[in-house]
Structure formats: C-alpha cells, structure tokens
Amino acid sequence: MENQLQIYNTLTRKKEIFEPINPPHVGMYVCGPTVYGDAHLGHARAAITFDIVFRYLLHLGYKVRYVRNITDVGHLENDTDELGEDKIAKKARLEKLEPMEVVQYYANRYHMNMEQLNVLPPSIEPTASGHIIEQIAYVKEILSNGYGYEKEGSVYFDVVKYNKDYNYGKLSGRKVEDLLENTRKLAGQEDKRNSFDFALWKKAEPKHIMRWPSPWSEGYPGWHMECSAMSSKYLGDRFDIHGGGLDLLFPHHESEIAQSNAAKGQDAVKYWMHNNMITISGQKMGKSLNNFITLNEFFSGKHEALDRPYAPMTIRFFMLQAHYRSTLDFSNDALKAAEKGMNKLFEIYNSLDRLKASAKSSVDVRKYEQLCYDALNDDFNTPILLAHLFDLSRVINQINSGKETLTKEDIDFVKNLMGTLLFNILGLRDDHEKDDSKLVEYLMKTILDIRQQAKENKDYATADKIREELEKLNIRLKDSKEGAEWSFV
Numbered sequence: 001m002e003n004q005l006q007i008y009n010t011l012t013r014k015k016e017i018f019e020p021i022n023p024p025h026v027g028m029y030v031c032g033p034t035v036y037g038d039a040h041l042g043h044a045r046a047a048i049t050f051d052i053v054f055r056y057l058l059h060l061g062y063k064v065r066y067v068r069n070i071t072d073v074g075h076l077e078n079d080t081d082e083l084g085e086d087k088i089a090k091k092a093r094l095e096k097l098e099p100m101e102v103v104q105y106y107a108n109r110y111h112m113n114m115e116q117l118n119v120l121p122p123s124i125e126p127t128a129s130g131h132i133i134e135q136i137a138y139v140k141e142i143l144s145n146g147y148g149y150e151k152e153g154s155v156y157f158d159v160v161k162y163n164k165d166y167n168y169g170k171l172s173g174r175k176v177e178d179l180l181e182n183t184r185k186l187a188g189q190e191d192k193r194n195s196f197d198f199a200l201w202k203k204a205e206p207k208h209i210m211r212w213p214s215p216w217s218e219g220y221p222g223w224h225m226e227c228s229a230m231s232s233k234y235l236g237d238r239f240d241i242h243g244g245g246l247d248l249l250f251p252h253h254e255s256e257i258a259q260s261n262a263a264k265g266q267d268a269v270k271y272w273m274h275n276n277m278i279t280i281s282g283q284k285m286g287k288s289l290n291n292f293i294t295l296n297e298f299f300s301g302k303h304e305a306l307d308r309p310y311a312p313m314t315i316r317f318f319m320l321q322a323h324y325r326s327t328l329d330f331s332n333d334a335l336k337a338a339e340k341g342m343n344k345l346f347e348i349y350n351s352l353d354r355l356k357a358s359a360k361s362s363v364d365v366r367k368y369e370q371l372c373y374d375a376l377n378d379d380f381n382t383p384i385l386l387a388h389l390f391d392l393s394r395v396i397n398q399i400n401s402g403k404e405t406l407t408k409e410d411i412d413f414v415k416n417l418m419g420t421l422l423f424n425i426l427g428l429r430d431d432h433e434k435d436d437s438k439l440v441e442y443l444m445k446t447i448l449d450i451r452q453q454a455k456e457n458k459d460y461a462t463a464d465k466i467r468e469e470l471e472k473l474n475i476r477l478k479d480s481k482e483g484a485e486w487s488f489v
Contacts, residue, residue: 005060007241008325008379010249010272011171015379020240021270026062027239028054029231029269031248032125034071035106036091039113040292041278041315041330042245042285048316048427049275049324050243051119052380055425067234068122072103073129073210074202074223082199086220089209099210100129113295116312118427124234128226132212135221135229138263139200139214147262151191153203153217157258159196166261171272172250198255200225224255231268232260242269246276247284275324280305282329293330307332310339313429317342320382320426341390345422346430348393351400352415358405365406365414368392372421382426389421444475448484 005018020026030050033043050068057064077084085093092099114121128135139155142148147162148155159168163176179196199222204211211218221229231239237260244253253272260268278285285292293303301309318338322328368388375384392414398404406414422428447466454462467477470486478485 005056005377006379007271007273009270010274011269016271018271020062021238024062026057026064026241027235028057028064028066028241028243029227029235029239030066030068030122030242031227031244031252032068032070033106033110034075034087035103035110036087037106038294038296039110040285040294041298042292043110044113044117044295044315045278045319045324045328046243046245046275047114047119048117048319049380050273051427052320052324052382052425053241053243053273054120054122055427056376056380059420059425065124065235066122067124067126067231069227069230070103070107070125070127071223071226072100072107072127074221074226076223082202082222086208086210092209103127103129109296116295116299117316118312118429120427126230126234128221128230129210131226131230131233132221134233135225136201136214138225138229138232138259139221141263142200142259145262145265147258148200149193150216153219154191154199155201155216156192156197157200157255157262158193159198159258160194162258162262166258168258169254171257172254174250174254196251198222198224198251200259224252224259227252228256228259228263228268231256232264237264238266238268239270241271241273243273243275246274249274276327279327279329285330305332307336310335311431313342313431314339316428320386323379323381323383325379341386342428343432345386345389345393345418346432348396349415349418349422350430351396352411352418355396355399355406355411357408357411359407360405361407361410362405363395363398365392365395365410368414369417372417376425385421385426389418392418444486448477448486452483 006015007018008015028050030046033039050066054064054066072088073086075087076082077087077090084090086099088099088102091097092102095102111121139148142157143150143155148157150156159176159179162168169175169179176196180194201214201216201219201221203217203219208220210220212220231242242253242256253274257267257269260266280291280293283291293305295312295315297303298306298310298315299312301307314335318335319328321338321341368391371388372385375381375388378384395404396414399406423430447470451463451466454460454466470477475486478487
C-alpha cells in the first residue's frame with residue numbers, strides 16, 4: 001500500500017507532497033486558545049483538525065513534536081487594530097480576580113473539554129507569559145535588523161520598510177498599497193508610522209495589570225510575537241507545519257511570517273494549514289459575535305438553540321463529516337444525523353465478532369484499505385474516508401444477511417482496518433461500552449437487592465438459586481455484615 005501524503009499549503013495555494021525538513025522528525029505548531037472563556041465549537045474544530053493530523057503522522061511512523069500554545073497575555077479586544085483591553089485582563093477586572101486565576105480556570109476547563117473530545121495532548125503546551133524573555137530577545141533581533149522602531153516605550157513592526165525587502169501579504173493575498181489606501185488613523189495609534197504596523201512590545205498603561213520589564217518599558221508583548229518566539233524555541237527557526245483557524249490567517253499568521261523573516265532572514269514554516277469556520281445559519285460562530293455555543297452547553301443540552309444534549313463523540317464525528325477546509329454549518333438535525341451515522345459504524349464494527357466465517361470470500365474487502373488511505377493522503381479527507389467505511393458497512397450487512405461470504409482471515413482484516421481507522425486515526429471512542437458497565441452495575445444492584453429481600457423473608461431457596469445462576473456467569477458473591485459484594489471470577 002502506497003503512502004504519499006499530500007497537504008494543502010495555504011502559502012502556495014495548492015496541494016503539495018509532504019516531505020519533512022528532517023525526516024523522520026516532524027515539527028508542528030498550532031495556535032491554541034486565548035483562555036478567557038469556555039471553549040466553543042470553533043475551538044473544537046481546530047483542536048480536532050490538528051488532532052487528526054497529529055494522529056495520522058504518528059500512524060505513518062513520523063516522530064512528531066506537536067506544540068500548541070496557550071495565549072494568556074497580549075491578545076487585545078480588537079485583533080486587527082490592536083485596540084482595547086487585554087482580553088484576559090478585562091475578564092479578571094470584571095470578575096475581580098487575578099489574571100492568572102482566569103487563565104488557570106479556563107485552561108483547566110479547556111483541557112477537560114479536549115479530553116472529553118478524545119483530543120490527544122500536544123507534546124509541549126507553552127504559555128505566552130512563560131516566555132517573555134524569549135519574546136524580548138526576538139524583538140531585539142527585529143530591531144537590530146532594521147524592521148522595527150521604538151516610540152514612547154512601545155516597539156512596532158515597520159510593515160512598509162519590510163515590504164521593500166520581502167512580501168507582506170504573501171499568505172493572505174493582501175497588498176501593502178491597498179492597506180495604505182484603505183486603512184484609517186485610529187485614536188490610540190498616533191505612535192505608529194502606519195496604522196497597519198503592529199506591536200512587537202507595548203508599553204503598559206498605568207491601569208494595565210499584566211506587565212514585565214524590558215529594555216523599552218514596563219509592558220507586555222504583542223499578540224503575534226508569542227507564536228514566533230515559542231515556535232522557534234521548541235521547533236527551531238525552520239519547521240514543517242503551522243496550523244490554526246482561517247480567522248488567524250490575517251493579521252496573526254501574516255505577521256508571524258514577517259517577524260520570522262525580519263529576525264531570522266527566512267520563512268519559518270514549510271506548510272501552512274488552516275481549518276475553516278463553524279457557522280450558524282451561515283454566520284461565523286465566535287465570541288466576538290456572541291453567537292457561540294460552548295462545548296459544555298452541547299454536552300449538557302443547556303442552550304436555547306439545542307434540542308437536547310449531544311455526546312462529545314457526536315460532536316467529533318460531526319466535525320469529521322466535513323473536510324477541514326470547508327465551512328461546517330451547525331444544526332440539530334446535522335448533529336442527530338452524525339450521531340446516527342457514528343452509531344451505525346460502531347454497530348457494524350461490533351458485529352464483526354459475531355460474523356460467521358466461510359471457506360471462501362465472495363467479495364473483495366481488501367480494496368477498502370487503499371481507498372481509505374487514499375482519502376487520508378488527500379489532505380486528510382475524512383468525509384471521503386467515512387464514505388468508504390459506510391460502503392464497507394453495507395458489505396458487512398450483506399454478509400450478515402447471508403447474501404455474501406467472507407473467510408476468517410478477511411473478517412480479521414476488516415476488524416483491524418476499521419478499528420485502526422475509527423479509533424486510532426479518527427480518534428473516535430465507543431462510549432456505549434461505558435454505558436454497558438453502568439447498566440451491569442445497575443442490574444447487579446437490583447439482583448442483590450432482590451436476593452437480600454429473599455433472605456430477610458427466609459426464602460433461602462430463591463437466595464441460593466440467584467447465587468447459583470450468577471456463578472454460571474462467572475460472577476461470585478461474598479456475603480458480609482454490610483451486605484453482599486460481587487466480582488467476576
């Protein structure tokens with residue numbers, strides 16, 4: 001079976017064969033959350049998208065260092081114009097908490113949600129506040145190379161000067177000439193030579209809570225700076241994959257490219273990957289639009305837009321039904337359809353153990369391996385992969401009904417293929433197994449209660465009969481003063 005992975009590179013706007021810089025090692029950096037509120041469906045899409053990338057690269061045998069940051073300082077309310085309060089500082093002020101209390105609380109909840117969605121933890125999860133020294137050093141490099149300027153204690157990136165030597169806009173397709181023509185001077189940006197110059201370091205206002213000493217002022221790093229500094233620290237000045245949501249492409253990722261060229265004289269990233277947005281009735285879901293549904297609300301069903309609760313695996317499967325580069329529109333009907341489809345695949349997978357083997361196979365099931373891996377190798381095309389798995393499921397149904405036959409070897413092949421794809425690569429989890437264990441606990445409690453009632457009524461024949469029947473199922477009872485306990489033999 002051939003494995004030639006192709007990835008759509010946002011930078012070149014085409015699919016490219018994946019060839020790591022230093023095989024078998026792969027460096028991958030993904031922009032993580034700004035932790036000032038609960039994670040919503042948009043956060044889940046980015047996490048699940050790059051979890052699939054991480055899992056598949058590991059499956060192909062690569063040694064992956066996956067870095068996903070936590071933004072805990074420097075992300076202002078207005079991303080593009082860099083105006084307003086720090087998002088975390090504002091939350092801390094409103095809640096009368098320390099900023100790092102806000103960070104810790106929402107980071108913990110984010111991690112809990114990621115575990116519920118079966119998203120693997122990254123290799124390293126650095127925070128912006130933990131890498132101030134590295135960010136200051138990076139700013140110094142940009143200044144020494146002449147692409148930054150200081151004004152009143154703040155340091156800004158000189159986009160016009162940079163554009164003379166490089167191409168500011170090559171990722172997003174924007175042109176500096178258009179920026180010059182279309183941007184306006186805003187209050188609070190008087191220090192900048194041009195309004196689209198972005199902050200590398202900001203002098204803290206007297207009321208600003210989070211601040212650190214630097215050669216220029218007591219202040220804090222610009223939002224774009226953290227990712228440049230932390231990716232180079234942990235992955236080197238050149239690495240393989242940088243991922244994030246499409247909403248980060250400009251100005252965040254465009255500015256990262258500019259910073260790396262200005263400081264290091266080269267692009268840091270070989271392949272840029274961007275997942276598309278979640279929409280509700282065609283409008284982007286996001287905190288800034290106040291139309292988001294948190295993951296905890298999905299799991300509990302406590303939101304006016306939800307008909308009922310949805311399990312984490314239903315959310316994950318819903319995401320996988322669309323290609324990561326396409327928009328995905330939320331609806332209750334779409335979630336219910338995802339739940340039904342996922343359960344069907346689990347049902348087929350679990351039926352393989354009960355499938356009756358024949359001396360000869362009447363259908364070729366081995367072809368599905370190449371079809372499934374072709375889909376994954378085509379820029380992680382999970383909807384096509386799922387279509388092949390549903391097609392394979394129809395074949396298994398025909399075998400169950402006696403219309404087709406499979407040998408024991410082919411049954412084992414299908415079970416291994418489906419198990420690998422569903423659980424290891426797509427990261428799904430059959431939570432019905434957990435439900436089954438709860439059901440067993442409930443039934444055993446009921447049986448022991450009936451037996452205890454029989455003993456209290458001196459109906460020892462019924463109590464003994466229950467013990468004997470349970471022993472036939474390899475369940476042993478142990479009586480004590482506190483009551484009976486049970487265990488599998």
